[in-house]
Amino acid sequence: MSLLNFSKQEVRNVLSDKLGLVFRAGKEGNAWFELDGRKILRVTMPKGRGPLPPGTAKAIRDQVKLTTQQYAELIKCPLKGKGYQEIIREKMRRGLL
Amino acid sequence: MISLPRREDFSRVYSTPSEDIQYPPDEPWCEEMPSMALSAVGKRSSHRAVSPNTRLDDLADRRNQSALISFLVAHALRFETEESEPVFVRSVPIHDLNTDAIDLAEPIQIEIEHYAQEVISKVLELDLWASESTESEALLAIKKAIHDLWQELKDEPESELGALPRMWKRILGKKIRTRVPA
DSSP: OGGOOOOOHHHHHHHHHHOOOOOOSSEEEEEEEETTTTTEEEEEOSSSSBBHHHHHHHHHHHTTTTOOOOOOOHHHHHOOHHHHHHHHHHHTTTTOO | OOOOHHHHHHHHHHTOOGGGSOOOOSSGGSSOHHHHHHHHHHHHTOOEEEEETGGGGGOOOHHHHHHHHHHHHHHHHHHHHHHSOOSEEEEEEEEESSOOEEESSSHHHHHHHHSSSOOOEGGGGGGGGEEEHHHHHHHHHHHHHHHHHHHHHTTTTTTOHHHHHHHHHHHHHHHHEOOOOO
16 A cells, blocks of 8 residues: 555646646545546545545545556656556547546 | 454463464464464364365364454454555445535435545545545535536536546436425
C-alpha cells in the first residue's frame, strides 16, 4: 500500500497537470477527464493538505481506472499524460469505458 | 494493530498443550513467518503435514484444528487491522437524498468501508465516493455526491458524454424523480 502513499497536493497537482483536470470549489472538488471532446471519467479530490488517507487514495485510484502500480507511476512521473490517455483509449476499445 | 498471541497466551486461551507444538527456539512463535508456525502446528501427534493448502477437514485431530483455527484467526485479525485495509465493510440502501428538490424512486445501494482514519461511502455503479469520520456523515456526504452528479449530468447532451457517464445518467434517470410539492 505504500504505492498509494502520496500527499493531497502531489496527487492534485499531477491530476491537474497531466490529465488536465480542473477541480471545482467545495469540500471535495470534482473534475472531468475529457478525451476527444467527451467527458470520460469524473474524479473527486479532497481539499486541503497532508497525506491522503488510504481509503481515499484507493477511491481516487479507482476513479482514474489505474492499477496501483500505474497510479504510482502516474504520480511519481514515469507515466505521462499521453501514456495515461493511451491506457484509457485501450480500455475504451475493450468496451471497459 | 493486534499482536499475535505469545506462546503462553496461546496455550492458556486456546487450551492447546504447549508441549505438543514445537515452537521456534527462544523466540515467541508469533514473530515467525506463517509457514514456520504452520509447520510447527503440523508437528502434532497426527504427524500430518500442514501447509497453506491443507483443508481444515483434513486434520483429524481436534486439537490440531483448534491450533490452526487460532493461528488463522490471529493472522486474519492482524491483516484486517492494517491501516491501509478496511477494518469493516458493509452495504446499506439509502432511500432519500436529503434534498427537497428530488427524491429517490428506488433505493441506491451504498458500500461503507471503515478504515482506521476515515469512513468511505461508495456507489460502485456510479464511480462515486465520499470520505468522512463517521458512518452517518459518510452516508450524508454520498447523498450529496449523488445529487451533485445528477445536477452535472441531467442537462448534458449524450453526445458529449463517454460511455460511463452516459450509463450513470441512465441509472440516475431511473432512480431519481422530482419531488412533488405537498
